[in-house]
Structure formats: structure tokens, C-alpha cells
Amino acid sequence: MVLANTRTALTGFMIGFALVLTACDSNEPKEKKTGQALVSVNGKEVTMLQLNEEIKRANIRPEQYEAASKQLLESLIVRQLILDEAVHNKLDRTPDVMQARDRANAQVIAQAYMQGIVSKIAKPTQAEIDEYFQKHPEFFSQRKQFDLITVRVATKDLSSELKKTIDAAKSVDQVVTWLDKNKVPYLRSLASRSSTDLPPQMAKMLQEKSKDTIFIVNEQENSLLISVNAIKDSPITLAAAAPQIERFLLNQKYKEATDAEVTRLRAAAKIEYLNAKAPESSAADKPVVPQAAPNADNATNNLNLTEPTSNGSIERGIMGLK
Incomplete structure (x- = not known):
């Protein structure tokens, strides 16, 4: 095998x-x-x-x-x-x-050079981990779990008539009934996400809106209809959260160090744009930095507690929420 x-x-x-x-x-x-x-x-x-x-x-x-x-x-x-x-x-x-x-x-x-830069960075102290835990109760002591009902339809089927039905519907079941009646293909499923997994704006929106609200997340070829089925308390202790917080804070330190080094190098260098247009100052301030090669012994994973994870459809397209 x-x-x-x-x-x-x-x-x-x-x-x-x-x-x-x-x-x-x-x-x-x-x-x-x-x-x-x-x-x-x-x-x-x-x-x-x-x-x-x-x-x-x-x-x-x-x-x-x-x-x-x-x-x-x-x-x-x-x-x-x-x-x-x-x-x-x-x-x-x-x-x-x-x-x-x-x-x-x-x-x-x-990459070898940047690895040398980040290898000198000390791990976050216990005091730093404790401080982050205390400052963000929404991720930990007050963390919520959202049980969601999702209905996936092709974006081309998201007609004005269907949108009107969604706006008037009091539940996902009413939308599903309309889809069945009009022979519109769909896929219905359940999903659970915590406030740690979701962007803060989306978690706040899901918590504040009533159960009758149906959100639409556009995913280009498909669109996701989301309704909150239940919101539960799902706290996490400092001891359980500490490893994740440590990775997150360390990753932040890595980013700050690499950004600072690139800024230093740019300031010390003579850069002339010959046959290319110089970028706006904001673009120059946010360069693509060669990342230090991750390995099993360090925490260079791109973990961000305040951003959506990369493997969930619900976390994407927050700007498409209606």
C-alpha cells in the first residue's frame, strides 16, 4: 500500500x-x-x-x-x-x-535570509498570552457557536423572483419549498462555526440578526443562503487557548519583523523605476515578502484569529452578505 x-x-x-x-x-x-x-x-x-x-x-x-x-x-x-x-x-x-x-x-x-531574521524572535511570554486572552473575550471566554442551515444554489438561478422570496421568507423551509416548486436545483446542509472562525463583522451580524434573516453569500458560480438555526455559548479556557494564541502572536511578530526589515532595506537602497511605473506609496508599503520556510519546529503558520479560515465557504464573501 x-x-x-x-x-x-x-x-x-x-x-x-x-x-x-x-x-x-x-x-x-x-x-x-x-x-x-x-x-x-x-x-x-x-x-x-x-x-x-x-x-x-x-x-x-x-x-x-x-x-x-x-x-x-x-x-x-x-x-x-x-x-x-x-x-x-x-x-x-x-x-x-x-x-x-x-x-x-x-x-x-x-527565504534563508528571512529565516535568519525570524529565528531571532523570542516566543510570546505568558504575560502576553494572558493579555491577549483577556482583551478578546469574544474569541475565548464569551465565544459563541453558530449552528447554521445552508442552501447552495447556482448564482445564475438567483433570480429577482427568488430574491423576493428570500426577503419575504420567515424561514429557510419557505425558500426550499419555492425552490422545489420551481424545480431549482439546490444542496441543503448544516454547518457549525464559532466566533473564532468567523470575521468579527460576520459573527456580530449573525448574532444580532433574528433567526428569520436569511443571508446571501456570493461565491461566483454558486451562492450560499444562510440562516442561523441556534446560537450557543462555547467558551474556551486560557489553558486550552494558550497554544493557539502563542502561534498567532508569534506569527504577528514574524510579520512585523519581516515588514520592518523590508522597510529598512528599501530605505537603504537606491531603487529606480526605469521601464516600469512606480507604485503608489500604499502599494510600496505592502510588498510581497519572501516568507521564511515553515517547519515542524516553529510556528510560521498563517494563523489569524480575527480572519476567516481558508477552508470554509461561509467565511468567504462577507461583502456579499445582504
């Missing part, structure tokens, strides 16, 4: 291979790779160091190590075979590959 984590690593193999190809140069002298050699492929070694790096990137669990090691070693052999053939066909010298090599090289170096 192919292990899930290993399968994920192998799925990304061809993407990773493109970066490996950009790193090669057929005219440069070949250096002996470091680490114990495991396999020789056409005279080129696949080493234990390479295998350990693949295992690390695939997040292999200890009980999966033996089987995963064999699979990943075979993927390294296949990669070397393809790499040899690509170089033989001079693909490493094509403009696209050479440009990708330059970009990958710059990205890796920039």
Missing part, C-alpha cells in the same frame, strides 16, 4: 524535479556528493543525505520509515534518470529553465 504522506511527496516529484533541473549545468565540473552513497545511477551517486532530506520534507512518521524510505529512494533514482536524460538533451540550457533556475536560486537565498 502506498503511504499517504509518501504519495503526497511523490505527487510533488515532477514539480520538485523542475527545480533540480535548474540547478544543474552540464558544463560545470561534477563534484562528489556528500553523505553515504546508497545507489549509483550511471556513475552518479544517490546519497543518504538526499534520502534523509526527502523523508524530512515528506513528514514521515516513525512507523512509516522503512516502507517510505524504499519508495522515496526509488523516486530519487527516477529523478536522477530523468535529470541525466534532460541534461543529455540540453534542456538545462533552454531560456525557460535558465530563468527558472535564477528565480529558484533567488527565492531560496531570500
Whole structure:
């Protein structure tokens, strides 16, 4: 059986291979790779160091190590075979590959630099965690759980007649009855979200409006009709929330540090826009910063307690609420 984590690593193999190809140069002298050699492929070694790096990137669990090691070693052999053939066909010298090599090289170096910046940042203190907990009762001690009824319809079916029905309806059931009568396809389901999951504006709106209110969230091709079925108290203690608060505060510190470093670098540099229009000051103040590479030992996850999570349809499109 192919292990899930290993399968994920192998799925990304061809993407990773493109970066490996950009790193090669057929005219440069070949250096002996470091680490114990495991396999020789056409005279080129696949080493234990390479295998350990693949295992690390695939997040292999200890009980999966033996089987995963064999699979990943075979993927390294296949990669070397393809790499040899690509170089033989001079693909490493094509403009696209050479440009990708330059970009990958710059990205890796920039990320390493930013990793050095954030690695010096101290973790939030217990006092900082306590302060955040006390300042945001809506996320913790006064957290609410919203039990929602959702009805998904195609946006093209959201006619003016349907909108009038929604405005006049006292419950989702009345809207569903209209959909059935007019043979409009829909998908009805239940969902639960806490005030921690939702944007503050949306959580406040759901709490203040009556149960009779039906919200419309536009999702481009589909639209979501939302009605609050129940609102329950769902408090969370400081002890339970502390790890999440710590990650959030640490991520905030990372962002502040990287933004400050980019501001410093821009101030010290001489930047001239030659064949490009200079951005507005607000755009220049919000650059895309190369992120430090996340790993299992740090908290660089993009966690934000005040913003919607990325995997929920209800959290998106708050501007489409009506």
C-alpha cells in the first residue's frame, strides 16, 4: 500500500524535479556528493543525505520509515534518470529553465535570509498570552457557536423572483419549498462555526440578526443562503487557548519583523523605476515578502484569529452578505 504522506511527496516529484533541473549545468565540473552513497545511477551517486532530506520534507512518521524510505529512494533514482536524460538533451540550457533556475536560486537565498531574521524572535511570554486572552473575550471566554442551515444554489438561478422570496421568507423551509416548486436545483446542509472562525463583522451580524434573516453569500458560480438555526455559548479556557494564541502572536511578530526589515532595506537602497511605473506609496508599503520556510519546529503558520479560515465557504464573501 502506498503511504499517504509518501504519495503526497511523490505527487510533488515532477514539480520538485523542475527545480533540480535548474540547478544543474552540464558544463560545470561534477563534484562528489556528500553523505553515504546508497545507489549509483550511471556513475552518479544517490546519497543518504538526499534520502534523509526527502523523508524530512515528506513528514514521515516513525512507523512509516522503512516502507517510505524504499519508495522515496526509488523516486530519487527516477529523478536522477530523468535529470541525466534532460541534461543529455540540453534542456538545462533552454531560456525557460535558465530563468527558472535564477528565480529558484533567488527565492531560496531570500527565504534563508528571512529565516535568519525570524529565528531571532523570542516566543510570546505568558504575560502576553494572558493579555491577549483577556482583551478578546469574544474569541475565548464569551465565544459563541453558530449552528447554521445552508442552501447552495447556482448564482445564475438567483433570480429577482427568488430574491423576493428570500426577503419575504420567515424561514429557510419557505425558500426550499419555492425552490422545489420551481424545480431549482439546490444542496441543503448544516454547518457549525464559532466566533473564532468567523470575521468579527460576520459573527456580530449573525448574532444580532433574528433567526428569520436569511443571508446571501456570493461565491461566483454558486451562492450560499444562510440562516442561523441556534446560537450557543462555547467558551474556551486560557489553558486550552494558550497554544493557539502563542502561534498567532508569534506569527504577528514574524510579520512585523519581516515588514520592518523590508522597510529598512528599501530605505537603504537606491531603487529606480526605469521601464516600469512606480507604485503608489500604499502599494510600496505592502510588498510581497519572501516568507521564511515553515517547519515542524516553529510556528510560521498563517494563523489569524480575527480572519476567516481558508477552508470554509461561509467565511468567504462577507461583502456579499445582504
